[in-house]
Amino acid sequence: MSSTPSTPTATIRAVFLDVDGTYADYGIVPEGHVQAVRTARAAGHKVLLCTGRPVSMLPETILGAGFDGLVASAGAYVEVDGEVLLDRRFPADLAARTVAVLDAHDAVYILEAQDSLHVAPHAEARLRAIIEEHFRRAPEGQPKGASAILGSVRVTPNRAAAAFAKVSVFEAPVPMEQIAEEIGPDIAVVANSIANEGRHAGELYQRGISKADGVAAVIAHFGIEREDTVAIGDGQNDLEMIAFAGVGIAIEGSSPELLALADRTAAPPHREGLVDAFTELGLI
Secondary structure: OOOOOOOOOOOOOOOEEEOEEEEEEEOOOOOHHHHHHHHHHHOOEEEEOOOOHHHHHHHHHHHHHOOOOOEEHHHEEEEEEEEEEOOOOOOOHHHHHHHHHHHHHHOOEEEEEEEEEEEOOHHHHHHHHHHHHHHHOOOOOOOOOOHHHHEHHHHHHHHHHHHEEEEEEEEEOOOOOHHHHHHHOOEEEOOOOOOOOOOOOEEEEEEOOHHHHHHHHHHHHHOOOHHHEEEOOOOOHHHHHHOOEEEEEEEOOHHHHHHOOOOOEEOOHHHOOOHHHOOOOOOO
């Protein structure tokens, strides 16, 4: 009795892409990255954004390539094929303490919810000036993505009542570590991934939540093994994701800490580094 040899099934991998400094540069996605994502998905791989941005800060110019889902707010929110797998928001008492401490220091900040971004009435003008200044620093002739942030900003007098997942601080008179300490042990701080221009700036998030949580939730949903995951990033909020993934890739010029964790490096967006990275991994 003869049998026909079975054809090995190609391994489906899950690829997680940080946005700022990895997939996009100043909010703009190079065409090579768009095509790399589409080609990898056409080959059957799952490609997701894994960003510190909330959904409200992800315009069509970033989402336009088409993705299998996204991890937003640095792991606090996960959505796959329209299904929400995780949605972690600041508890009411922690939200109130966070807003109270930031306001006491007259900080310029936004509360990042999935549907909108909340800013204090007295800080709106300063926020817009800081963000516009950052995006003016894009290379000459390169389009800019400031509208992706500013278009979702809402002036909110009662900010403590907003259901937010993370806080981006753009300017404060004291170091972010001091602000986090005053809020309490449930808060951690990381460098601001969008606009850190030397001011006291950073991102406040619930301690213990990271992008790795989002990666784990996604692969459990798809039934993909951890060793078949690829994570690519350039920021301090990518540390856990890079360490967790089967293959971790750091963008050239990332911090020494991130580079030490990564298995390999990729060129930055202005050199369309994801194209070579996807090719080398056999994704396209």
